[in-house]
Structure formats: C-alpha cells, structure tokens
Amino acid sequence: MAFYLPPGVDFFPHPFLADNDGLLAVGSEVSLNQILLAYQYGIFPWSNSEDPLLWWFTHPRCVLYPSKIKVSKSMRSYLNGNRFEWSVDRDFAKVISLCRKIDRPGQGDTWITSEIHNIFLELHEMGFAHSVEVWNENEIVGGLYGLSIGKIFYGESMFSLQANASKFALIKLCHFLKEREFDLIDCQQETRHLMSLGAELISAETFMDHLRLNIFKSGKNEDWTL
The missing domain is CATH 3.30.70.3550 (Leucyl/phenylalanyl-tRNA-protein transferase, N-terminal domain)
Incomplete structure (x- = not known):
C-alpha cells in the first residue's frame, strides 16, 4: 500500500x-x-x-553500465558514418520539449507535466540536468535528457524522430559517461529497447549499494557542453 x-x-x-x-x-x-x-x-x-x-x-532495477553498451552492426554504420551529428547540452529546452510532446502509444498522457518541465529547466541551469542532441542537417531528430548526481546519471526520457536516433544518443551518452568514470545509468524501468542495448536488472539491494557509494562521489556540476 x-x-x-x-x-x-x-x-x-x-x-x-x-x-x-x-x-x-x-x-x-x-x-x-x-x-x-x-x-x-x-x-x-x-x-x-x-x-x-x-x-x-x-x-x-533496470540499469545500464556505460562500458556494457551493446552496439549492433547496423548501428556501427551510423557511428562510423556521417548521417548523424551529436552534441551535449546544446539545446536542453528543445530536447525536453520534444520528449514531452512525442506520442507514446499505450502510455496515455505525458508524465512530463509543466511543473516537471520547469523544474528540469532550472536543474539544467544549475548543472544537474543534461541533454544529448542528435542532429541531421541542422535539425534535432533525436535525443535524451536526465539528471546527473555524483557518478550516476538518472535517465529521464528519450525520443526519436528518425530511425535509430535515440539509440545513437544513448550510445554516445555511454561513451561520454565512460570517459568521465560514471558508474551507471539508472534506466528506472525495464523496456525491450533498453535491454537490447545492454541494460540489465539488478536487485534493489545492489542498486541501493550503488546509491550509498555515490554519496561519496564528486558532486561537482561541470560544464558538459559539447
């Protein structure tokens, strides 16, 4: 209850x-x-x-360890080619707005209320919330955003306007976080999409151990702009 x-x-x-x-x-x-x-x-x-x-x-808990991201052969062509470009924190407001507006069959109304939207805009200004943008011909075609505390990235939402754009964003985020020695991405809820990319389920006890250790990790809010 x-x-x-x-x-x-x-x-x-x-x-x-x-x-x-x-x-x-x-x-x-x-x-x-x-x-x-x-x-x-x-x-x-x-x-x-x-x-x-x-x-x-x-x-x-569904989590993704950055070093365990799975990159399929089909996705390697996107990573090695020039179809997509990517950035970090270049247009957080646009990313969260598109996450809020995207139609998600079977999920009803968006959970990103106006209050959540405004709070995360403020958290972005404070250096806690970050976005990854995927571009094609100077237009955002995919992306994601989340919250960074210590060495854990709490993934919030992602969207894709072109095939594989959200996968591309997540793969690039994992590479970005691995370079910065992040421990994990909290995916919150299990989905087939995330599991296919290397996410896994861990017990509540194991997840809580990560959270306890994270208290002692650096909480410095660095500029992520890329």
Whole structure:
C-alpha cells in the first residue's frame, strides 16, 4: 500500500517499502529540492497529468553500465558514418520539449507535466540536468535528457524522430559517461529497447549499494557542453 505524503513533506518512506509494482508514495508536491532528494534515493515521480502525483522505486532495477553498451552492426554504420551529428547540452529546452510532446502509444498522457518541465529547466541551469542532441542537417531528430548526481546519471526520457536516433544518443551518452568514470545509468524501468542495448536488472539491494557509494562521489556540476 502506497504512503500518503501531505503537502510540504520533505522526506520519503524507505524505498524498500515500495509495493511489488514499485509504487512507494502518493501526494506531496513536485519541487526542485524534492526531486534532488528523491533521486538520491532512487525514487522518481511518474504519473499522468490528470492523476495524483505518484512516487516510485522500481525493483528489480533496470540499469545500464556505460562500458556494457551493446552496439549492433547496423548501428556501427551510423557511428562510423556521417548521417548523424551529436552534441551535449546544446539545446536542453528543445530536447525536453520534444520528449514531452512525442506520442507514446499505450502510455496515455505525458508524465512530463509543466511543473516537471520547469523544474528540469532550472536543474539544467544549475548543472544537474543534461541533454544529448542528435542532429541531421541542422535539425534535432533525436535525443535524451536526465539528471546527473555524483557518478550516476538518472535517465529521464528519450525520443526519436528518425530511425535509430535515440539509440545513437544513448550510445554516445555511454561513451561520454565512460570517459568521465560514471558508474551507471539508472534506466528506472525495464523496456525491450533498453535491454537490447545492454541494460540489465539488478536487485534493489545492489542498486541501493550503488546509491550509498555515490554519496561519496564528486558532486561537482561541470560544464558538459559539447
């Protein structure tokens, strides 16, 4: 049974109290400080705009270790060719806007509410939130964004307007994070798309160990612009 969080609450129940589906709590409010606090414990908001605010701790956890990204033969042609170009943090606002607008069959309304949208714009200005853009002829055709705390990147959403553009973005992100000695990407929820690219499921206990160790990692918010 999910816990109810009244407005103004600045704490969460222990993540291991989440139900079998991963639902931990209902209510409270979405604020910048709440987002930063929640993600440090592997908790994230996800609900349709017309629903009450839902906070989740999915388990087992879908994660991707940057060094384990799988690159298929078909994707190598994209990486070795010149069809796509890529950048980091060149147009965060456009990426999150496209993630919000993209049609996702079977998922109903977007979970990226106006409040979430505005908070992540502010987190980007603070150096916590980052985006990867994929370009084709000076147009953004794919990308992703997420939150960086310590040496964990918390993936939020991705989109693709051309075939394989989101895969290209994720592969480039993994290379980028590997160079910076990041431990993992928190994918939050398992999908066939992510699993085909090398994501794996780990236990809640193992994921929590990563989170505890991450507390001691550098939290410096560097300029990622590329």
